[in-house]
Amino acid sequence: MTNYDARGERATRDVVSRGIYAEMRAGRTGPMGGVYIQMSHLGPEKVAKTFPGMVNRCSDCGFDLAGGRVEVVPTAHYLMGGVEFNVDCSTASPGLFAAGEDCGGVHGANRLGGNGVANSTVFGGIAGDAMADYVPGVRQWKEPDRRVIERGIERAEYPFSKPAGAIHELRDALAQTMWDDVGVLRHDAAMRRGLESVASHHRALMAIGVPDGDRRYNVTWHDWLNLQSLVDMSRVITVSALAREDSRGAHFREDFPETGDLHSSRYTRVSADGDDLRLEMVPVKFDIVRPGTSLISGEAGQPPKVAA
Ligand SMILES: Cc1cc2nc3c(=O)[nH]c(=O)nc-3n(C[C@H](O)[C@H](O)[C@H](O)COP(=O)(O)OP(=O)(O)OC[C@H]3O[C@@H](n4cnc5c(N)ncnc54)[C@H](O)[C@@H]3O)c2cc1C
Missing domain, CATH: 1.20.58.100 (Fumarate reductase/succinate dehydrogenase flavoprotein-like, C-terminal domain)
Structure with missing residues (x-):
């Protein structure tokens, strides 16, 4: 991994995935087409203690993650995009609340480890509270739109x-x-x-x-x-x-490898227009943290600086 990033295998998962994929594409693979992960230099006992879930899961399949080598490949295991939603989990459709992996925008271009479950539990809780607040304020319930229901049945019966x-x-x-x-x-x-x-x-x-x-x-x-x-x-x-003609996080374009200007970042909004797709590039509003700043001391190469 140090051929790809000075942080080695501790680089972010998008970088590690690209490194593994590049090795696979160059044909430098193990017998099953992947590359090896080896952690034994940390001490097998320490590995077993620190990562018991992974070590046990590998052991169930006949692999020794603590002391040996395990062949790995990158895989799609998260969708960074999703429904556009507000911080209270409401959406553009009144009465529709959304939370968790179905929603886009929480992680930006790259979900970091552990933040998937955190997203779902935090926003799931917020959605629950927001729905409980919303319901008593509804003065008149709308009749369901029969045409939408008919279309749904038609689709499902097809x-x-x-x-x-x-x-x-x-x-x-x-x-x-x-x-x-x-x-x-x-x-x-x-x-x-x-x-x-x-x-x-x-x-x-x-x-x-x-x-x-x-x-x-x-x-x-x-x-x-x-x-x-x-x-x-x-x-x-x-x-x-x-x-998107740039490279950000998990979206990496070999023909546009540069990140581009972060201050004028845009996110991609796609909506259905009959059978066609409508695509817009929407400017990102930096409300709390701007590119190059961080709330965490010493992160992003600068002292913490919170935007007004
Ligand atoms: C292999 C893998 C490893 C991961 N590892 C980590 C990790 O280490 N740390 C981390 O933070 N995150 C990890 N994630 C991501 C994390 O697990 C998910 O982002 C998170 O669990 C999503 O939770 P959710 O409640 O938003 O959605 P889900 O858990 O997908 O829940 C959606 C639920 O809706 C149900 N459903 C779907 N359609 C319908 C329907 N029509 N009617 C009724 N029910 C329906 C589904 O059955 C499901 O139970 C991993 C994901 C994968 C795939």
């Missing part, structure tokens, strides 16, 4: 109108497209190819369905609906990544 097909193969194909073309290291040509492949996976999905039958506990049906959401989200991710 797979029963098509011949059953290989959903899981399609899911694997989508994952492969996103890994190869919109993954750890991105560039324009690959993402354009990825966008076409995602469109083709969408067409393939709409041509297949699930066997007609019981709607209760029908996991295959859920898999189909989940895959439709995954295809939609893959399209949003690809369109956003293509539009």
Whole structure:
């Protein structure tokens, strides 16, 4: 890792992922296509004591994390984007509150370790309080919009109108497209190819369905609906990544490796407009901390400086 960052394997996870991916792409891998992590120089007992969960999990699978080497690869295990929400967890739809990994903006471009669960618990609590405050103030409940409900039922029933097909193969194909073309290291040509492949996976999905039958506990049906959401989200991710011609956190473009000016940072807002996607670059408002400053003493290379 020191070939990639002076902090070695203690660099942030986006940097470590890119380092691992670069090694994999250069063909310098272990037998299963990954690279090795080795912690034994810290002392196996200390490793076992400090990281008991990981050590036990590896041991369950026959690997010795404390004393030996374990082959690892980067993987997508968090979505930094999500629903746009306010600090009280309200959203642009009155009455809809959102919290946790479904929401975008909490972590910026790179989620640091441990902050996923912290986000969900902190904002989950805030959302609960905000909803409890909101309900007594509602003077008149709205009638549900029948057209929206009908459209929801139509969408959910769609797979029963098509011949059953290989959903899981399609899911694997989508994952492969996103890994190869919109993954750890991105560039324009690959993402354009990825966008076409995602469109083709969408067409393939709409041509297949699930066997007609019981709607209760029908996991295959859920898999189909989940895959439709995954295809939609893959399209949003690809369109956003293509539009952002800089590199920030987990979004790294080989054709635009520079971070760009942080003070004029913008975030990407994508909304559905029928079958089309509308994309806007929205200026980031730095309310508390500005780029180059930190609330933590000695961080960001400067003494703490809080914006007025
Ligand atoms: C492999 C892995 C390792 C991670 N490690 C860490 C870590 O070390 N530290 C850390 O802080 N974070 C970690 N994270 C991230 C963290 O676990 C998640 O961000 C966090 O758990 C998300 O919580 P949530 O409540 O927002 O969402 P979720 O935990 O995803 O909860 C959403 C719930 O909604 C349910 N649901 C979905 N659709 C419907 C529906 N239609 N109707 C009803 N229910 C529905 C789901 O079943 C689920 O129970 C890790 C994630 C992964 C995948």
